[in-house]
Amino acid sequence: MNHNLPEERLARLLDFMGKVTASATHEIKNELAVINEQSRLLQEMLAMAENGREPDPARLGQLIGRVVVRVGQADQAVRRLNAFAHGADLDRGQTDAAHSLQKIMGLFQRPADMKGISLELAAEQGPALQVRPILWEQLVWACLEKTAERAASGSKLRVGMSKREGGLRVEFCLEPPAPVEAPPPESLCLPEVQVRAEGDGLLVLTTPLA
């Protein structure tokens, strides 16, 4: 396989993929655990009906409705993970940055929930980046992690993306504001992209990639 990535960057990429899949599979497992409880309860209520104890139809309907909702949520989580997996396709040399940002923020929802922070994205469509999606996504994840590190519970992590001449400008900041450290360049799979702390947030600038 010709991946054209130095070993060090490949190791960072594998670390990133491990984090994303661990988090996403936890999310799926949680949905399955809830569906399991609700369907078992339904089964028990119906078994009691066979023994002459009438179940509450409203409760049955509510439980079935919730199972449907949770199956939908599990399906969304699987779709996000599948879309992420396809970002690593070797034949994809172009990235829709806004789409990738949205995808990674969806996958970052669980780590954000665990820290008690909410996520907000405002991204305008920008030029396609001439890089493999997974490399850009590793950079986005690293910036989200670094920003979330400094967030107090109840904070909002805002991400904004806009076009700039020849590339993109992506900002990561917290509300209420808190100083954020930039991820070290050696931790990123796209070291040619500028990532720096600016004000109370992180600024990512792409130029030669569009």
Add this chain to the structure above:
Amino acid sequence: MKVLLIDDEKELVTTLSERLDLRHIANDWATSGEEGLELIKRHAYDWVVIDLKMPGLGGLEAIQRIKKTSPSTRIILLTGHSAAEDLDHALELGADRYLVKPVDIDVLLSLMQTDKAQEEWPR
């Protein structure tokens, strides 16, 4: 027997609570470690069933505080797919049993009904 269920996933904990109700097992539930500790200060529980990964006060820290507040309360740790080192740490902190999600209520009840310590933690 009185049981306290602690999990940040409200639908899981309330449904499990309802299933225990059907079996006439007294129980309360909480959706955070902090909320669970408040209940433990006010009520006596024989068993606490607690999720490992929760926002805020996580399962491991909560186990330590539960054992400090109520040493006789026994603890079953609920895990998704945890690393063996997390489970070892939980055992060191005072967890008595573990159960991997999804919960099999018969297994949960049998864990509560036996005095025998769980022999092996998963590796």
